[in-house]
Amino acid sequence: MIKIDNLTKIFDTPNGPVTAADHIQMEVPEGEICVLLGPSGCGKTTTLKMINRIIPPTSGKVFINGQDTTGLNTVDLRRNIGYVIQQIGLFPNMTIEENIAIVPKLLGWDAARYQARAKELLEMVALDPSVFLKRFPKELSGGQQQRVGVARALAADPPVMLMDEPFGAIDPINREVIQDEFLKMQQELKKTIMFVSHDIDEAVKMANRIAIFRDGKLVQYDTPDDLLAHPKNKFVEDFVGDDRALKRLRLVTVEQVMEKPVSVTPNETLEQALKRMEDHGYTHAITMVNDQQQPIGYVSKGVAQTTKGYCGEHYFGLKGLATVGDDLRKIASLMFTHDTTWMPCVDAQGRLVGQINQRGITHYLGATYHRDGDQALSQNLKLA
Incomplete structure (x- = not known):
């Protein structure tokens, strides 16, 4: 569904050109969640924002559902991609219903249709429409606002969603709840999602595939289990952490x-x-x-x-x-x-x-490990 072909971004700075994303090549299959991980300044957010051209690429192409987006009008492109950011970005002078209905209104939906959609989406994110539809953002908690942000991104039923650390500013308890609600929705909606995070545990929980970035380059792109079991190099091994055996336990039923x-x-x-x-x-x-x-x-x-x-x-x-x-x-x-x-x-x-x-x-853990250190870790966990 999302194909990134040699996507590159070079910024001009007073100190000379800086390559923020260097020939990124990856595909996210339809209905899957891909989480982009890496240290600050590694290129993950730049890559995400080039997909809907918030940041214009220097070179390379983005394909959505097989269509080259290079020639698409930027406004039309963005209207067909749901976008959720950490700061949420709700309009404070609009009700929750009005916030959710922004894109459907721009697309020409009639009032009855976008009002019904707002109600449906609030129910989907576990907020009672009779309570929240007519409220303003300041009347909601941070976690509730984040749910509305997700609902707004889904309003026009986009096939693709981009999420830039959407749960990063929420306290740990509410973050777990919202993540769980989002995964329940995803089981039903099957959206194709690209998702920036800084949290390896969040990525393991949420992703079908994880992309690890470093210095503008895509270092490893793999399923969570393969990433944890077979880190490509020392950088990836250090990034996923010494407790990767414990992290893998979450992936197996x-x-x-x-x-x-x-x-x-x-x-x-x-x-x-x-x-x-x-x-x-x-x-x-x-x-x-x-x-x-x-x-x-x-x-x-x-x-x-x-x-x-x-x-x-x-x-x-x-x-x-x-x-x-x-x-x-x-x-x-x-x-x-x-x-x-x-x-x-x-x-x-x-x-x-x-x-x-x-x-x-x-x-089970040992069957896919290929390093003695991983076996020793299992021993330390008393799982032998």
Whole structure:
């Protein structure tokens, strides 16, 4: 959807020409979010602003949906690209409804249509239209204003959105909430988005692809998982941080790592439980389920080895449950909190569908690492 072909920007300065963006070459597929990262002055914001010609490029081309934008009228180009900035830029003398309706009005929408659109978008960003439509920006919190800024960018249903640190000025709690709301919207809307950030954690959470810039050059362009697992050079490795194993945990769900379920019922004997554990290589315990296949406890191997009787008479309460949609960072946190090395995995109905353990998490991470230091990091995380 967005293709950048050798895009270059050279600024003339009193000290001579400065190359802010140097032959940038990249593509963002339709419906994906690409986050641009890098230190201050690296060229990420310049690249973003050349797409809608807020900064005119020195050379190179931008294609949107296969169309070369070079010959397009600048006003028409910008009307068809949603744009969100950190400072939000709401007009203080206009109501929220009027702010959202600016571009639709310019495009000639009738009043009924743009009013309905403003109401629809406020609901989409979790703001009650009956409360907020007629308010002015000064009557909203910073987080609420940021949501309105996103709604305004979506007003004319643009295929492409550009976002310049849109969540950077918001406190951490509200930032998480707004990011989550935005990702929910993106699942439905499937916009093609290019997004400048300074926060690697935000990029890992939000992006389908991440572009790392340095000194005006695109150093690495990759999926978040590949970027964290295979940094191209020392600069990228340092930029993503020493805790990149932890960052990768956020990208993987329980469903991708869990093993097939093995369980016992309360009416089965401890002897049967022990045999089942030995047959499947379980070293610590086995999950006990009820008639609906829902986990209700576990039988430890030590008890099964030394005691006679039924599982329902000698079981322990569960120390936590993993659901198939949970990411591994959450599961690692639960394991540390409950001092356990494994957890049963359940579906939305609470039925046992698998088991996850620290060894499986370690093996997943280690399968794509290519440096000894990364394996050592996993060891330090106690995930071995």
